[in-house]
Amino acid sequence: MSTQSKHFLNDPSTLVIESLKGLCDINPELAIDVQNKIVHVKTQDRSKVALMCGGGSGHEPAHAGFVGPFDIMIGAVAGNVFASPNASQVRRGIELVDNEKGTVIIVKNYTGDVLNFGLAKEQYAAQHPEKSQRLKFIIVGDDVAVGREQGKIVGRRGLAGTVLVYKIAGALAQRGGSLDEVYNMGTYVANRIATIGVSLGHTHVVPGTATMSSDLGVGEVEIGMGIHNESGHSRLSPVPKLSTLIPKLIDFLTSVSDCDRSFVPFKGKDNVVVLVNNLGGMSELELSCIVAEVRRELDERGFTTSRVLCGTFMTSLNMPGFSLTLLLLPTSTEKDPHSADLILSLLDDKPKVPGWKWTAGTAPLPYLNQETSGRKEYQANEIGRxxxxxxxxxxxxxxxxxxxxxxxxxxxxxxxxxxxxxxxxxxxxxxxxxxxxxxxxxxxxxxxxxxxxxxxxxxxxxxxxxxxxxxxxxxxxxxxxxxxxxxxxxxxxxxxxxxxxxxxxxxxxxxxxxxxxxxxxxxxxxxxxxxxxxxxxxxxxxxxxxxxxxxxxxxxxxxxxxxxxxxxxxxxxxxxxxxxxxxxxxxxxxxxxxxx
The missing domain is CATH 1.25.40.340 (DhaL domain)
Incomplete structure (x- = not known):
């Protein structure tokens, strides 16, 4: 199956910067550091904890699309397409969002992102020792397609579930949560998300470069493909109906019998948040159909679906596929500092950013109540010598x-x-x-x-x-x-x-x-x-x-x-x-x- 090889752009080398400039046109409350490819809030409330993220471009609206003055990110640092920004860029981003309460940096679990953002954090701490305790670091790995044996010490890749960490931790920061509260909440959510991707083909890697062809056949679908064109877990042929595919995906996400792939403590008939994410090349028509099938399958298994989110949150450029994420909510009997009601309320807070899609803020209605009759974003301090x-x-x-x-x-x-x-x-x-x-x-x-x-x-x-x-x-x-x-x-x-x-x-x-x-x-x-x-x-x-x-x-x-x-x-x-x-x-x- 061939992939899209034509693009609307001026020059591949300026694509990322021009895209970020356009984002600032969309949201006038943003500013851009062109040299370092950083988008940040122009007028920041520095009495609140700041959240900063970033990574390679090509995953829009992640990460810069979630930057805004209310609710999610204060700054995002962009690399080139599918390439981590360097530590100097990130360090400049930390400087731009510096505040009285501290900063939480959230990155997906990819080697380049972890090393370069981590390096920037440690350099900043070395140069500003009085601020070292005001920097926190969260690594999100939610991909269940990468089992423990395959991932070994590297761990799971970070996928679209990362945006749930952004949203919930960001809302808590906006409410005035302390640095530890925001960090602990983000870490808690990161440990309770599971994501699996599925695609009909690979993406064209970098706009403006030579055409790439996918080795997936016309009648094949790949389960577990990564957002940088990494190979997946398995292939199915012919492409199955959603009624066959979705149960397989939910098995990947919720199985506790597969010790190699059981990362989140599902117990059966759990309370969950569902995120159906467009990897870039899916139609809205198909996405809503996927949501309906996911909801139906979860209902049949006795799950409680408290929220459903659907849209384009984290892409792989124009990949013709989607990812499915489940966030496991705590029960009332769990000895846990975070309640389901608090997490859901944070998820429901309405952010003022272009990348976050509209959500209902309530659980989906039972099927009988849905239908009606008829048609239905240095200068180091002086340190001791x-x-x-x-x-x-x-x-x-x-x-x-x-x-x-x-x-x-x-x-x-x-x-x-x-x-x-x-x-x-x-x-x-x-x-x-x-x-x-x-x-x-x-x-x-x-x-x-x-x-x-x-x-x-x-x-x-x-x-x-x-x-x-x-x-x-x-x-x-x-x-x-x-x-x-x-x-x-x-x-x-x-x-x-x-x-x-x-x-x-x-x-x-x-x-x-x-x-x-x-x-x-x-x-x-x-x-x-x-x-x-x-x-x-x-x-x-x-x-x-x-x-x-x-x-x-x-x-x-x-x-x-x-x-x-x-x-x-x-x-x-x-x-x-x-x-x-x-x-x-x-x-x-x-x-x-x-x-x-």
């Missing part, structure tokens, strides 16, 4: 480590040409060259350790980019936070302080990656180094040896995360190729001894 115990040795050790890593680039590139996509060595080399430039300019020095670490973090973000850059930058941002927390008024860095800061940084990194040793990632030697450093009384030599052993050990591991997870595991073990990212960590710690 922490100095190295030996400033000259501090700089020399950094130079030695980055020069060693530059020298190791060909070998790491060779490893990554087998175990990944071939760019790990060049990525690390670019980061090292950026660090050397900062050293030569004096921006990295032993006289201000915290500021130097923040500068290293910025280099990792800007010069390295991608997943590796985000991981390094999150780690160094957190390392700066940990060192500042140890010496809030300044001081001299000791081995004990480094140990504490390293442990803190690793725990922060774990918040944004599910990789845990052994995983055949850079986490293996990094965690080995830090754990040994803490347990050995700050013995650097023993810690470096532990990191080297862990990096060597990745030769025999099956990848659980990172790009190597897509490479056949037997091939990696047969060729005895270590993980390139892990090898980079080994090179760094083996040459950084004087840093302590």
């Amino acid at each position: 922490v100095t190295s115990s030996d400033p000259n040795a501090f700089i020399e050790s950094i130079k030695r480590a980055v020069n060693a890593l530059i020298k190791a680039e060909p070998e790491i590139t060779r490893m990554d040409s087998i175990a990944g996509d071939g760019d790990c060595g060049l990525t690390l080399k670019a980061g090292c060259e950026g660090v050397l430039a900062k050293v030569n300019s004096g921006d990295i020095n032993g006289g201000n350790v915290v500021r130097s670490i923040i500068n290293i973090s910025q280099v990792a973000e800007e010069a390295m980019g991608g997943t590796s850059g985000a991981l390094y930058s999150i780690f160094f941002s957190a390392l700066a936070q940990g060192m500042h927390d140890t010496f809030p008024e300044g001081g001299v860095a000791t081995p004990e302080a480094w140990g504490s800061a390293l442990t803190f940084a690793l725990s922060k990194l774990y918040a944004y990656t599910r990789a845990r040793a052994p995983s055949r990632t850079l986490v293996d030697p990094l965690s080995a180094f830090i754990d040994t450093f803490a347990k050995s009384g700050n013995d650097y030599s023993a810690s470096a040896a532990a990191a080297a052993k862990a990096a060597e050990g990745t030769k025999d591991l099956v990848a659980k995360a990172g790009r190597s997870a897509y490479v056949e595991g037997d091939r990696l073990q047969k060729e005895q190729v270590p993980d390139p990212g892990a090898w980079g960590i080994k090179v760094i710690v083996e040459n950084l001894l004087a840093a302590t």
